[in-house]
Amino acid sequence: DADVTQTPRNRITKTGKRIMLECSQTKGHDRMYWYRQDPGLGLRLIYYSFDVKDINKGEISDGYSVSRQAQAKFSLSLESAIPNQTALYFCATSDRGQVEQYFGPGTRLTVT
Amino acid sequence: SQQGEEDPQALSIQEGENATMNCSYKTSINNLQWYRQNSGRGLVHLILIRSNEREKHSGRLRVTLDTSKKSSSLLITASRAADTASYFCAQPISGNTPLVFGKGTRLSVIA
Numbered sequence: 001d002a003d004v005t006q007t008p009r010n011r012i013t014k015t016g017k018r019i020m021l022e023c024s025q026t027k028g029h030d031r032m033y034w035y036r037q038d039p040g041l042g043l044r045l046i047y048y049s050f051d052v053k054d055i056n057k058g059e060i061s062d063g064y065s066v067s068r069q070a071q072a073k074f075s076l077s078l079e080s081a082i083p084n085q086t087a088l089y090f091c092a093t094s095d096r097g098q099v100e101q102y103f104g105p106g107t108r109l110t111v112t
Numbered sequence: 113s114q115q116g117e118e119d120p121q122a123l124s125i126q127e128g129e130n131a132t133m134n135c136s137y138k139t140s141i142n143n144l145q146w147y148r149q150n151s152g153r154g155l156v157h158l159i160l161i162r163s164n165e166r167e168k169h170s171g172r173l174r175v176t177l178d179t180s181k182k183s184s185s186l187l188i189t190a191s192r193a194a195d196t197a198s199y200f201c202a203q204p205i206s207g208n209t210p211l212v213f214g215k216g217t218r219l220s221v222i223a
Contacts, residue, residue: 042215043213045212090155092154099143099145100157101157104154
């Protein structure tokens with residue numbers, strides 16, 4: 001089984017809908033991250049969490065919220081989806097004291 | 113804003129040739145990492161180089177770091193079709209995490 005899983009893998013939704021993307025990890029890492037990737041723009045950090053009680057905004061947090069339900073689970077919500085939130089979303093984890101990050105397979109979100 | 117910028121944006125080479133990608137960054141760092149992304153998939157960590165290192169090797173990968181020029185390069189030797197992917201450099205915002213990624217270099221290796 002994959003160490004970092006994301007659900008759903010693909011989602012099409014309409015403008016104004018609330019949507020949640022979920023991330024689970026079995027690596028036992030404390031730190032989790034959400035990124036979005038747009039063509040030609042690389043990855044941009046949305047939110048990150050260093051432990052269950054810690055949530056931090058990233059570069060592009062507007063329009064998004066997160067919940068760290070447990071050490072292993074970190075979900076990303078779009079309260080009212082808009083078309084320019086169409087992107088590929090990645091969850092990642094890292095261990096305290098380590099610098100490399102481990103990525104999930106991504107969720108392709110389309111907002112129509 | 114992004115910390116690093118990769119150059120070139122795209123690179124196409126023949127199998128067996130070497131591929132060189134460059135990364136420039138803006139502020140002081142304590143480490144720099146390179147990741148690979150196969151089309152539409154999650155990123156995979158390739159190699160990390162610390163600020164007190166100038167060169168590092170891992171298999172067919174060679175990474176250099178020049179902190180005076182705020183730049184790094186990734187060399188893939190004897191490239192294979194399977195090396196076709198996008199390659200990103202990344203540096204921590206502060207301390208060791210979180211990472212800020214460049215826009216990537218898209219490498220195509222033609223068999």
